[in-house]
Amino acid sequence: MELIFSLLQQLSVYLVIAYLLSKTPLFMPLTTVSGHLSQRIACYVVFSLFCILGTYFGLSIENAIANTRAIGAVMGGLLGGPLVGFAVGLTGGLHRYSMGGFTDTACAISTTAEGLLGGLIHSYYVRRGLVDRIFQPSVAFVILLLAEMMQMSIILIVAKPFDLALHLVQAIALPMIVANAFGAALFMSIIQDRKAIYEKYSAAFSSKALKIAERSVGILSQGFNQQSTKEIAQIIYEETGVGAVSITDREKILAFIGIGADHHLPGTTISSDFTKQAIENCELIYADGYEIPYQCSLHNKCKLGSALIIPLLGGEDKVLGTIKLYEPKQKLFSTINLTLGEGLAKLLSNQILTGRYIEQQRLLMQSELRLLQAQVNPHFLFNALNTISAVIRRDPNKARDLIQQLSLFFRCNLKNNIESVTIKEELAHIRAYLEVELARFSDRLQVEFLVDPNLLNLLVPTFTLQPLVENAIKHGTATLLENGKIEIKGELITRKEQKFVLLQVIDNAGTYQLKENDSGLGLQIVDKRLKNRFGELYGLQMLCEPGISTTAKLLFPLVENRVI
Amino acid sequence: MLKAIVIDDELYAREELIALLKETQQIEIVASCHNAIEGLQKVNCLKPDVIFLDIQMPQISGLEMLSMLDPDTMPKVVFVTAYDEYALKAFEDNAFDYILKPVEPSRLAITLTRLKSIVGPTDFTPLLQKQLELIPCAGYNRILLLKPEEIELAYSDQSGVHVICSADLKNVNSTTCSLSLKVLEEKTCLIRCHRQYLVNPTAIREIKLLDNSLAEIITCNGAIAPVSRRYLKALKDRFSLS
Incomplete structure (x- = not known):
């Protein structure tokens, strides 16, 4: 009984050392089971140390040592795997062997076996996907119980003479089993605490970062201006809980929220030297108000006492502005916010860049749209005018009608800033165009419309059908010596219980392949705009039976109308 | 009076040009053709003094048709087009006569005066194809x-x-x-x-x-x-x- 207490007393010192060590970075790798070489080496070093420590803290008894060496060996195996367990056990075992006594060989063997046991349990749990169990103190307790019983058996088998060994085991078995099992459980509990604190910290950090990222998504894509930065600053202010948040561009304050908002006014020019320096040198500046004194450059009674200034980077290391976090004089910057600041700057920089990219895409789209219109113009226009001037001679009323149609066509064409039109409007555009073309090719062109009336109010991107019809005439029927025929079809189809809209423009020329390069661009834009709106699965498909027909097929899913 | 053939695939375009030509009372229209193939036949059998030739026509364009005419019996050619960047550039570069649709009567008058002043065949080599495809x-x-x-x-x-x-x-x-x-x-x-x-x-x-x-x-x-x-x-x- 006395031995139990003495051993537990020794164990306390041992655990205090473990606790103190847990405060050091050396312990960090032990809180995960990553299997990395660095983690294994850390396991080996730390637990070999504890293994040897366990021997020294042992109590000499009957020419043997009652000790807590097994904790190191088993834990090493548990956290580092069989190889590490074996190595730790062997190291501890050899050290014990060097100290002599009649149980030296038995102890060396048993310690190595204990390390290996821990390692095997580790492998077992990893294979089962139960890594969490490894960190449970109860598991450590049970394993140590088993490990110590194994050790006692090994002593009985290996140590000679048997009488002495039996006597020794009778004396030390209970104290050692109890002490080692409790010790291992407590040791594991220290590691578990460490792990929990670390995870809680990273969880708090990630959840903050994720929340800010989630809330701020898309805001800056509207542009890097006072309105958007104000929203962003508000989000960061709420989520980080810092004293104040400011966002600047290269010249002036764009947004300021928090303490000191009365004199840090958006729109004023940057006066802080720190900010200028951050922009100039593209560097992060942390004025903690202690080592690097911080004083607000605008107002000497400003309550802000420290600032973190991070540059926002555009492409090619160009500084777009800064984001600044402040804390008041009596408060310190939390470590989380210091680390978070840098990530935030990266997030915002990316968002600004994305915004610019989207803006450029939009401009490109618009210029492509203009191109579509420009493609229509000269040839069609002059031929139309020529037709009209001939018709005036014959039938002034018809000529007047054609001029109306031509005006309607150009009016539709001028809708270059409108993203979407209804199919009805698109058909009106086509009809106006066709009226003029029908007059022009009077004797050689026939047109048929077969459009489901239910489709008329659906929205499609502007200039979806017109380029197809124009293409069918320009590169199709206009090249025929015989009569040209164009069909414009619109129908609802159901595939796998989903409804789709199928629009087709069919001509009887079948010349698409021949003229592909010519007509490519206009059709490509139509296809791109549909894919942009409805997804990669949809768009324009050209089918051509040479000499017989060309079919331009537009397919997209039926979606509820919404004003875009 | 010059004998002329008008070749254009559009009915109204032919009508308009013929009406304008008749108004000048200097031209006799011997045929009007709605494509280049018909045009070739008529040129071969009617031997006109001048053809008014549209550029954009089905299957065989006005320029392709030009390459198919026998240089020995080549009539004078006036190109007529509404808009064709490449053809217009070629005409400008080689000082070939062309008129734009819709046709302006005063411009047509200039063309007719010029036509009468030309003696001998025009060399259309810069516009001709070396090999025919059809x-x-x-x-x-x-x-x-x-x-x-x-x-x-x-x-x-x-x-x-x-x-x-x-x-x-x-x-x-x-x-x-x-x-x-x-x-x-x-x-x-x-x-x-x-x-x-x-x-x-x-x-x-x-x-x-x-x-x-x-x-x-x-x-x-x-x-x-x-x-x-x-x-x-x-x-x-x-x-x-x-």
Whole structure:
């Protein structure tokens, strides 16, 4: 009984050392089971140390040592795997062997076996996907119980003479089993605490970062201006809980929220030297108000006492502005916010860049749209005018009608800033165009419309059908010596219980392949705009039976109308 | 009065131009054609002084048609177009006359004055194609566009130029061609073997040598073409025969 207490007393010192060590970075790798070489080496070093420590803290008894060496060996195996367990056990075992006594060989063997046991349990749990169990103190307790019983058996088998060994085991078995099992459980509990604190910290950090990222998504894509930065600053202010948040561009304050908002006014020019320096040198500046004194450059009674200034980077290391976090004089910057600041700057920089990219895409789209219109113009226009001037001679009323149609066509064409039109409007555009073309090719062109009336109010991107019809005439029927025929079809189809809209423009020329390069661009834009709106699965498909027909097929899913 | 043919695929465009030309009272319209193929036939048989030629027409454009006209009987040409960047640039570069649609009467008057002042044929070389891709032919009640390699033999007689096609071409055996032998010789792969015969060298199956330095060519399709003394040597050289 006395031995139990003495051993537990020794164990306390041992655990205090473990606790103190847990405060050091050396312990960090032990809180995960990553299997990395660095983690294994850390396991080996730390637990070999504890293994040897366990021997020294042992109590000499009957020419043997009652000790807590097994904790190191088993834990090493548990956290580092069989190889590490074996190595730790062997190291501890050899050290014990060097100290002599009649149980030296038995102890060396048993310690190595204990390390290996821990390692095997580790492998077992990893294979089962139960890594969490490894960190449970109860598991450590049970394993140590088993490990110590194994050790006692090994002593009985290996140590000679048997009488002495039996006597020794009778004396030390209970104290050692109890002490080692409790010790291992407590040791594991220290590691578990460490792990929990670390995870809680990273969880708090990630959840903050994720929340800010989630809330701020898309805001800056509207542009890097006072309105958007104000929203962003508000989000960061709420989520980080810092004293104040400011966002600047290269010249002036764009947004300021928090303490000191009365004199840090958006729109004023940057006066802080720190900010200028951050922009100039593209560097992060942390004025903690202690080592690097911080004083607000605008107002000497400003309550802000420290600032973190991070540059926002555009492409090619160009500084777009800064984001600044402040804390008041009596408060310190939390470590989380210091680390978070840098990530935030990266997030915002990316968002600004994305915004610019989207803006450029939009401009490109618009210029492509203009191109579509420009493609229509000269040839069609002059031929139309020529037709009209001939018709005036014959039938002034018809000529007047054609001029109306031509005006309607150009009016539709001028809708270059409108993203979407209804199919009805698109058909009106086509009809106006066709009226003029029908007059022009009077004797050689026939047109048929077969459009489901239910489709008329659906929205499609502007200039979806017109380029197809124009293409069918320009590169199709206009090249025929015989009569040209164009069909414009619109129908609802159901595939796998989903409804789709199928629009087709069919001509009887079948010349698409021949003229592909010519007509490519206009059709490509139509296809791109549909894919942009409805997804990669949809768009324009050209089918051509040479000499017989060309079919331009537009397919997209039926979606509820919404004003875009 | 100048005899003129108007060639344009659009009905109203033809009507308008004809009306304007009639108003000038300087031009006699002898025909109006709605495509280049019809145009070629009419030019060949009516021999106009001038043609008003639209550029954008189905199958054979105005410029392609120009390459198909026999340089010996080439009429004066006035190009008419609504808009064609490339053609207009070519006309500008070579000072060829063209008018834009809708046609302005005062501009047309200038063109007519210029037409009368021109003596001798115009050299259209910069606009001409070196090789023709399609050979317009008129069959019975139909128009054919043959590729040069589909023709085995071409010959002329009093009724015009005829072509005999290769056996690959079903439904077509022989047909009347709108082009002269000279144009075919210059702008296709066909070679001359007789004053009135052209043959496609890839279609020759047999050259039968006869007395008096004459010969006969038998084509893959079984057609026979005479070889005159004048062309026999060139033919032999071509196939490295002595």
